[in-house]
Amino acid sequence: MMSTPDIFYVEDDPDYAFILQTAIGEIQEELKLSIVEDGRDAIDQLRLFSDEKNLPKLILLDLNLPGLSGLDILKTIKEMPHLKYIPVILFSTSDNPQDVKASYEFGANAYVTKPDGYNNLLTCLKTMHEFWFLQNRGLN
Amino acid sequence: MHSIDLTNCDREPIHIPGKIQSHGFLLAVNSQNFNIxxxxxxLVNHLGESATALLDQPLQNLIDLLANLGVEIELEAILALGKSQGFDLINPYKLTIKGNPYYLILHRSAENYILEFEIATLQYDVQHIIGKSVAEILLNRSLNGLLEKAAAEVKRLIEYDRVMIYKFQEDGHGEVVAEEKNEELEPFFGLHYPASDIPKQARELYKLNMTRIIADVYTESAAIATFNNDAPLDLTHSTLRAVSPIHIQYLKNMGVASSFSISLLLNGELWGLIACHNYSPKFIDYKAREGCKLIGNILSSALEFREAEFNNENDQVYQTAVDALSEQLESDPEIISALTKHKTNLLDANSATGVAIIYEKKIYTLGQTPAMEQLEPLINWLKLTMNDSIYYTHQLSAHYKPALSFAKTASGIIACLLSKSMGELIIWFKQETLATMYWAGNPEKPVEKSEVGMLNLSPRNSFESFTEIVKNTAPKWSTSEINGALKLREKITNTINKRADEIRLLNERLKLAYEELDTFSYTISHDLRTPLTAIKSYTELFLARNKNIEDKNVQLLDRVLVGADKMRFLIDEILKLARVGRADIELAHINVQEMINDICQTVVSAYKADHMSIEIGNCPAIDGDTILINQVFTNIISNAVKYSTKSINPTITINGEEVNGEIIYKIADNGIGIEVDNHDKVFELFRRMENVKDFEGTGVGLAIVKRIVERHNGRIWFESELDKGTTFYLSFKKL
Known part of the structure; x- marks a missing residue:
């Protein structure tokens, strides 16, 4: 049985993945982050978590991915019985209103434009961590 | 009493004047009984015997008289020879009377033999010169060259002050088509003379006598004595025939002392004359006259084939012009430019003096055309009445009364319909015949009476009657001109159709390219964000992990961050613009009042402009895409606030009004304004004005606004004055 991450992150850009990982490490070292680069792998992995009934606490989805897009993954997640209650945050460089609208329509719990630069990301993640993992522990 | 004018000439029996010119003397002998x-x-001046003394006497009396003067001449034998062989063989018969050389020139007139004696003056053989002249003349290939050379050679031969070649036009009036003259004389070349200047019977005589000399207009003619006063002697073929007093007066009025003419015939008709004037009396020897006659004959026969050439020459020129225009239509994408701006233009295609093209609701003109206010009704008339693709006339005013007011510039027209539905056509104009001619006289000048009460006869006074004939009429269009116009019309319509298809295609491609460009800018800007974020993030991460690097190196990395931020900002702006092009417009009825209130609040707080006075007036609703329209008002109001923050009592007024089915919003500020020179550039991408350096911005805002407004089929414009303020106007169609 593989360990289930706290945060499941789908990101094809290794740079941003690295930066984010670094930032999370800085916030709370023991927070487990799993990064998948490809949409299909992500869905397979999520299915596996679902089968094992061992779910991640938060899913972060990049919007623009090769193959299946973030929206495709979102749609699949929201159709899977066990997974659909996991909070999903769309995490994208795009601030296109159409993308935002579509994301919410497909059931995203939040739409966050990727912060620009490490410092902004750190601030953003700190707030997010505070909200999702500390203040609302009960939710999880 | 008859009034004397040139129309009287037509009635004057000029072949039986009963007089001869006094430079020679004349006798007539009955062909049956040889009585004089x-x-x-x-006669008395030349032979010392009175004319009456010889009348009704046998020919022998004359022979005796001549014999007494030392002239041995077998007149009877000569007349007999002439009768059987023709007098041309004998003429001129040279004899010497009282030591003076004379020519006897014989011809038959009805039942009489006419004997004319004139002084022989030529000392040398003229034949040789004439041979050379003829060769010179015939060297010329063109008709004009031929005529000019002929004039020159005749002048050389007779040494008159002026030699003109005078051509009779279709309607009988004449034009000087070639001239050779003494330098100091005023040129007559190109002048036109009314038909009445050379009356009908005079023309008939020109056809019979190939040359005609008027030796001295200032000498009295000599009367012809006869016992038979009821039968005036027919002097049709006489070389000495006296000149009509009307013609004498005409010549005197022109200052001419001696006149000589050579007839030019074409197909048996009088084509023209070689008219020679001398301003002092100058007689021309018979042989020189005969030489001129020969030149006239040769020129006449040359005319016969060159005339056809001359007519074709014009056709050739027009044909070439039509071909050149066709080529220009191929190479120049602009139809109007192809027809008017190149080496060959529409005026070269025929004898028109002006042309108007009505194309794409505009009127273009070349040359002399009626004025715009005359042209427009004519165009409307043509559009209404033209059923065929072409309409032409050389008497427009006969069909279209208003044309009387511009008959001078346009009595002849060819109208070619390019498109009836679009009302597009080409109209060629040709001037009235009168307007194109240089009259040998001032038509405005009234007839004057001379001292003795005789009317002053000159070409000037015969003008009026001629004017009536050619008024409001242009020279006729030739078949080749009409055909040329038709050919050109076909070429133009083909080109227009082809061009329209090309434009339609180009438009579609442009639309596609535009869409592609939007997608491209969107994608590229989006894709650029990712590496940019990496640059910024790594730099920040590096700085976070290396707290102990030197300050100056930190500063360097800070510059990287500033650059990355700036680039990010620009990319975001481009994205916004590209998004406007890509976005689907979702029309909604927008409550502008609410929208503007919100925007103003946001903008004021963003610019910390609480001191700003914003007056919001009427805000009628408009139909548009809520997000995009919001962007429009946000950008415009932001600019208004931003650029007036530093003004004294900054005030912004916003007001909307409905005008003719449009809703026009007016957003005015009292900010820094826009320099007049920059008015065109305001909406350009990344364009920022000189005076806004101290204000933040990218130069994308107004480009976006314009794009959104245009996508809503609206309009945007502005008025501005530097340091006074700017007013933007936004107009939206009311749905």
């Missing part, structure tokens, strides 16, 4: 029937009264 007529004798000129100046």
């Amino acid at each position: 029937t007529y004798a000129s009264e100046n």
Whole structure:
């Protein structure tokens, strides 16, 4: 049985993945982050978590991915019985209103434009961590 | 009493004047009984015997008289020879009377033999010169060259002050088509003379006598004495025939002392004359006259084939012009430019003096055309009445009364319909015949009476009657001109159709390219964000992990961050613009009042402009895409606030009004304004004005606004004055 991450992150850009990982490490070292680069792998992995009934606490989805897009993954997640209650945050460089609208329509719990630069990301993640993992522990 | 004018000439029996010119003397002999029937009264000056003394006497009396003067001449034998062989063989018969050389020139007139004596003056053989002249003349290939050379050679031969070649036009009036003259004389070349200047019977005589000399207009003619006063002697073929007093007066009025003419015939008709004037009396020897006659004959026969050439020459020129225009239509994408701006233009395609093209609701003109206010009704008339693709006339005013007011510039027209539905056509104009001619006289000048009460006869006074004939009429269009116009019309319509298809295609491609460009800018800007974020993030991460690097190195990395931020900002702006092009417009009825209130609040707080006074007036609702329209008002109001923050009592007024089915919003500020020179550039991408350096911005805002407004089929414009303020106007169609 593989360990289930706290945060499941789908990101094809290794740079941003690295930066984010670094930032999370800085916030709370023991927070487990799993990064998948490809949409299909992500869905397979999520299915596996679902089968094992061992779910991640938060899913972060990049919007623009090769193959299946973030929206495709979102749609699949929201159709899977066990997974659909996991909070999903769309995490994208795009601030296109159409993308935002579509994301919410497909059931995203939040739409966050990727912060620009490490410092902004750190601030953003700190707030997010505070909200999702500390203040609302009960939710999880 | 008859009034004397040139129309009287037509009635004057000029072949039986009963007089001869006094430079020679004349006798007539009955061909049956050889009795002397007529004798000129100046006989006495030459032979010392009175004319009447010889009348009704046998020919022998004359022979005896001549014999007494030392002239041995077998007149009877000569007349007999002439009768059987023709007098041309004998003429001129040279004899010497009282030591003076004379020519005897013989011809038959009805039942009389006419004997004319004139002084022989030529000392040398003229034949040789004439041979050379003829060769010179015939060297010329063109008709004009031929005529000019002929004039020159005749002048050389007779040494008159002026030699003109005078051509009779279709309607009988004449034009000087070639001239050779003494330098100091005023040129007559190109002048036109009314038909009445050379009356009908005079023309008939020109056809019979190939040359005609008027030796001295200032000498009195000599009367012809006869016992038979009821039968005036027919002097049709006489070389000495006296000149009509009307013609004498005409010549005197022109200052001419001696006149000589050579007839030019084409197909048996009088084509023209070689008219020679001398301003002092100058007689021309018979042989020189005969030489001129030969030149006239040769020129006449040359005309016969060159005339056809001359007519074709014009056709050739027009044909070439039509071909050149066709080529220009191929190479120049602009139809109007192809027809008017190149080496060959529409005026070269025929004899028109002006042309108007009505194309794409505009009127273009070349040359002389009626004025715009005359042209427009004519165009409307043509559009209404033209059923065929072409309409032409050389008397427009006969069909279209208003044309009387511009008959001078346009009595002839060819109208070619390019498109009836679009009302597009080409109209060629040709001037009235009168307007194109240089009259040998001032038509405005009234007839004057001379001292003795005789009317002053000159070409000037015969003008009026001629004017009536050619008024409001242009020279006729030739078949080749009409055909040329038709050919050109076909070429133009083909080109227009082809061009329209090309434009339609180009438009579609442009639309596609535009869409692609939007997608491209969107994608590229989006894709650029990712590496940019990496640059910024790594730099920040590096700085976070290396707290101990030197300050100056930190500063360097800070510059990287500033650059990355700036680039990010620009990319975001481009994205916004590209998004406007890509976005689907979702029309909604927008409550502008609410929208503007919100925007103003946001903008004021963003610019910390609480001191700003914003007056919001009427805000009628408009139909548009809520997000995009919001962007429009946000950008415009932001600019208004931003650029007036530093003004004293900054005030912004916003007001909307409905005008003719449009809702026009007016957003005015009292900010820094826009320099007049920059008015065109305001909406350009990344364009920022000189005076906004101290204000933040990218130069994308107004480009976006314009794009959104245009996508809503609206309009945007502005008025501005530097340091006074700017007013933007936004107009939206009311749905």
